[in-house]
Amino acid sequence: MAYWVYILRCADGTLYTGIAADVDKRAAVHNRGRGAKYTRSRLPVEVVYREACPDKGAALRREYRIKQLSRPQKLALISIYQRKQGSVMKKVAFIGTGNMGGALIQAACQAVGPDQVVITDRDAARAQTLADQLGCTAVSGNGEAARQAEYVFLCVKPQVMAGVVGELVPVLAQQRDKVLVTIAAGIRIATLRGWLEGLDYAPAVLRIMPNTPASIGMGMLALTGEPEAREEHFQGVEDILAKAGRVERLSENQMDAFSAIAGCGPAFVYPFIEALADGGVKVGLPRQQAMVYAAQMVLGSAAMVLETGKHPGQLKDEVCSPGGSTIAGVAVLEEKAFRSAAIQAVEAAFHKTVELGKS
Ligand SMILES: NC(=O)C1=CN([C@@H]2O[C@H](COP(=O)(O)OP(=O)(O)OC[C@H]3O[C@@H](n4cnc5c(N)ncnc54)[C@H](OP(=O)(O)O)[C@@H]3O)[C@@H](O)[C@H]2O)C=CC1
Ligand SMILES: O=C(O)[C@@H]1CCC=N1
Incomplete structure (x- = not known):
């Protein structure tokens, strides 16, 4: 019977190598804190590599060899594996697939391709129905959606935004290269940052104000960021919104007035x-x-x-x-x-x- 060698990425970014007959079951045991002393204090873990071996003996030998590798060598192994699996990071995730999120998802699927879009919603059936229509991927859980993408669009109501942002902290602690994009009316970037408690760095955060005609490429959208926001991130968002309509960069102070005309209009x-x-x-x-x-x-x-x-x-x-x-x-x-x-x-x-x- 085939036996597997696997590598987990722990919450602190370190890698753990092990063997198992069933990798997913084993990862679940780790995530319940009962897999290994090492992973117990570094949860959650995520499977980033798996390799089939003919039997348990062969798996043990392969595990030993992988454990001898340096971290860069392990990362290279993981990277080659993920590329083969097509599981490299997607371009964009949408959390919330309601009226506005749904409109932006349609536009994003056209701009970057549905294979680059991952979506999630508290109402899993709503997300799945939209994913089936557009050919993008629906996943379960806000953290999981964020984990899989470079740009994370936050498309929930302002009243629930703090909770959603809080849920993303463990992922952001682990993966430092995310760009958060809030679409919520009224909420300032500084306010959102206040909900990212416990991170030892400041992730990239941009803010947009879209409108529903974005779903047919006729939207009027505004994009803003803090003075230190990176140009490549502005351009990344503009690429994702390329089929949504007209996008203008604005100072954050003008966003609420813009919203009253173009968002509500x-x-x-x-x-x-x-x-x-x-x-x-x-x-x-x-x-x-x-x-x-x-x-x-x-x-x-x-x-x-x-x-x-x-x-x-x-x-x-x-x-x-x-x-x-x-x-x-x-x-x-x-x-x-x-x-x-x-x-x-x-x-x-x-x-x-x-x-x-x-x-
Ligand atoms: N509608 C518009 O024209 C515009 C809206 N906006 C902004 O867009 C945001 C979304 O508004 P809109 O699309 O109208 O709202 P909707 O209620 O239509 O969509 C929000 C979606 O998010 C889901 N949701 C709620 N809580 C969570 C959670 N914790 N995790 C994951 N998903 C969740 C909702 O599920 P459920 O229904 O179960 O609550 C719903 O499917 C708001 O912040 C708004 O200010 C900006 C510009 C225009
Ligand atoms: O009604 C709302 O709050 C949102 C913001 C802009 C349009 N709809």
Whole structure:
């Protein structure tokens, strides 16, 4: 019967070599603190190498030879093995596969390929369904997702972010080359750092503010980092977001205002589109047609602002014929304080974002 030699990477980064008939079972015993005195004080451990031998005697001999190797030699052995297994680190992990995480996962799969994307969620079935749709990998556990990737996107609600970040500390202690990317509204990088208690170094942390149109490559996203953040990490995030839409680098102080327009904004525009369609239905159009006409009109109008560079006021004037139908409609919007309502909506969203960041 085949017997195995295995190498474990311990929580402190050291390597432990052993033999077993069943490596996964043996690793589980180690992780329960009953495998070896050496690993007991260095949990959790992770299997990073396994080699089949014809029998136990051969495994013992191979174990002896591996134990004679220097650490760099062992690391080289592991690296060759992992490359053969295709288990080298993936580019990106997403923790949280809800509305916004899901949208970013779609974009990331297109940008870096689904084989480079690993996802997880408290609701394992939700993550698995999305992974099945997109061809990426769903794993169980936030630590496991982080362990497998270079960039770790934190896509949970601000209220649960502290707990999720805390869960990652053991992985970050072991693997120092991660880049954390938070998408949470309001939460400052410094606040997130405060949740990384117990680490003896400062991991890379960047922050983005996306919006849901990112799922179809039409997003408006902002990216920020501390002054000492590395350019290669900014570029790494931009590569991952390459199919999400327009990404702008911003100072962290502007993120909450950006969030109130671009992050929340889709929810201000959809009711507008729906209401325009309602108006169309009221004056005789079938619902489905009215919806398409309203949505395409909003898309085209937005593109006009971006592509012509003209002020929206001027573009509005170009539609209003003197004594015509459009100015009659514009007058009603003014009477009902439409513009003031939009301004106040952004302001309210801004204040709430600031508040979320403090709680
Ligand atoms: N929605 C949007 O348009 C935007 C959202 N954001 C930000 O994105 C973040 C996520 O928001 P959104 O996607 O809307 O929220 P959702 O609730 O849709 O998604 C969050 C997901 O994370 C899961 N989750 C909760 N706790 C954990 C945990 N401990 N470990 C792993 N997964 C967990 C949730 O599961 P469950 O449902 O079981 O709780 C859910 O599936 C927020 O911080 C928000 O500020 C930013 C810009 C836009
Ligand atoms: O409503 C929210 O809190 C999030 C932040 C930006 C958009 N949605």
